[in-house]
Amino acid sequence: LMIRLFHSFKILSLKKIKKNGQIKTSTSSLFTNRATKITQNFRQSVNALMLPQFTLYKPPSAQRRNHRDSKHQQKYTIPHASDTPFANYFKHSKPILFLSSVLISMTLVTDHDVEDFHESSPILQTEDEPVHNIVQTENIDPFLYDTPYNWYEYFKLIFGAIVLLPIRITLILPCAAIGYIIAKIATLGHDSHSNKPLSPWRSSMLSPLKYICRLTLFIMGFYKLHIKGTPASVDHAPLVVANHVSPLDPLFLFYLYTPSYVSKKEVEKIPLFGTFLKAVQAIEVDRSKKTSRRAALDEIRRRTEIGGYPQLVIFPEGTTTNGKYLITFRHGAFIPGIPLQPVIFKYGYRHFNPAYTQGGPEIIHLLLRLLCQFSNHVDITLLDVYTPSPQEKDNPDMFANNVKWVMSSAGSLPSTENGYYRNL
Numbered sequence: 001l002m003i004r005l006f007h008s009f010k011i012l013s014l015k016k017i018k019k020n021g022q023i024k025t026s027t028s029s030l031f032t033n034r035a036t037k038i039t040q041n042f043r044q045s046v047n048a049l050m051l052p053q054f055t056l057y058k059p060p061s062a063q064r065r066n067h068r069d070s071k072h073q074q075k076y077t078i079p080h081a082s083d084t085p086f087a088n089y090f091k092h093s094k095p096i097l098f099l100s101s102v103l104i105s106m107t108l109v110t111d112h113d114v115e116d117f118h119e120s121s122p123i124l125q126t127e128d129e130p131v132h133n134i135v136q137t138e139n140i141d142p143f144l145y146d147t148p149y150n151w152y153e154y155f156k157l158i159f160g161a162i163v164l165l166p167i168r169i170t171l172i173l174p175c176a177a178i179g180y181i182i183a184k185i186a187t188l189g190h191d192s193h194s195n196k197p198l199s200p201w202r203s204s205m206l207s208p209l210k211y212i213c214r215l216t217l218f219i220m221g222f223y224k225l226h227i228k229g230t231p232a233s234v235d236h237a238p239l240v241v242a243n244h245v246s247p248l249d250p251l252f253l254f255y256l257y258t259p260s261y262v263s264k265k266e267v268e269k270i271p272l273f274g275t276f277l278k279a280v281q282a283i284e285v286d287r288s289k290k291t292s293r294r295a296a297l298d299e300i301r302r303r304t305e306i307g308g309y310p311q312l313v314i315f316p317e318g319t320t321t322n323g324k325y326l327i328t329f330r331h332g333a334f335i336p337g338i339p340l341q342p343v344i345f346k347y348g349y350r351h352f353n354p355a356y357t358q359g360g361p362e363i364i365h366l367l368l369r370l371l372c373q374f375s376n377h378v379d380i381t382l383l384d385v386y387t388p389s390p391q392e393k394d395n396p397d398m399f400a401n402n403v404k405w406v407m408s409s410a411g412s413l414p415s416t417e418n419g420y421y422r423n424l
Contacts, residue, residue, distance in 0.1 A: 140418065142321040142327050144358075145353065145357055146324075147351060147353040150351065156351075156372050156374065157369065157372050160373065161372060164371065164374075165368065165371050168220065171219045172216055175212050175216045179212045179213075180272060182208060182209060183209065183275050183276050183278070186198070186202045195302075197281065198281065206279055206280070207258065209254070209279075210254060210255050210258050213254050216251065217251055217255070221370070221371070222377070223375060225380060231257055232382075232385050236341075237341040238303070238304045238311060238338050239304075239312050239336075239338055240257060240312065240313045240314070240343060241313075241315070241340050241341075241343070242315060242342070242344070243326055243407065243413070244319065244320045244321065246356055247366070248354065249345055252345070252378065254280075256382070257311050257313070259280065259311040260281050260311070260312050261282045262283045262285055262300075262312065263277055263284065264287065265285060297335055304338050314332070316331075316332075317329060317330070320357050322353060322355045323347055323353065326404055326408050326413045326414070326415045327418045327419055328417055328418065329400040329401070329403070329404050331396040331400050333400075334400045338388075339385050339387045340403070341384075341385050341386070342403055342406060342410075344379075344411035345378065346381075347376075347377065348379060352370070354376065381410060381411060383406065383407065383410055386402075386403055
């Protein structure tokens, strides 16, 4: 009935007559206003029901404004044929074309409609309703490396190996040496296995490390960091979660937060990295032992309760991807049920993706290729602090899925059900 009324009012408003050289409508403005109001009310009712698949066609804002300002002088603008797939069959019949456009557009959802729908009614998981933004995993590989060598990359590799690589390595080595000395002095006499945070004077000695870290990133070609948002303090967000793309992600987070990390036990055996992780009091995890993972969760809870520790960074995906998707979040970071700040990394590239994933170069080859680039780009989005609800505190699965949905929507990263172990 609503569509028939809408159609009748619009057909009446389209009947034009010529009078005194000007085109005027033969119906009063009451019919047109009434038809517009019916359309708006119907759209609001549909959006209130949260049914994006049952949405009327919505012209662009400029087109709607032009139609509203000159509705007595211009014909009603029908949807383009590309927006109504069956319109070509009725191109010689305007009334039928109009009606088919309305009916078909009710079952189609344009990008504009999807964007408005997500802004007006975000879909978060509840106990009775799952998240609906997960895309199909068929023909999707979040671990596929998408920038193999081409002639331009070979040119940059040759030129960079001769010119850029020696200069950058010469400048990076002193930065690493100075950082190592600072971390070593700050941890002299401190038991790494103690259950106490670093003393204030030790923590203050570590503050120059963030600037050394930024200088190192500048030397590596990240001349300007595109950062959106503000880092939250440890009191507001004891935990920081981020998608994992490149081995450089921890360096960017260290510059922003000077945090601690949850790292694999094998990493701390590396001389240089082990000293840095000891200085920031990283939590060791042995993935082969369930008791080690449980101990890490207990340590996260203990640190948030007593305070005095730096913020903790966790990559809930558990591995690196090509940066185009979000894979399944592991729930370890969400079991404590504490406020956290989501962070999104998106590396801008055309010929070289700095992601470290399967099918791509090995870690040493990747870093060498990165040092041979003329410049590197990254966009870092710091989202608002996410405070879990009582339901999310009791349900880590819900907490993880909702945080993942927020990151997927804010970063325009499709969410998939792929996981690390599924692709082994």
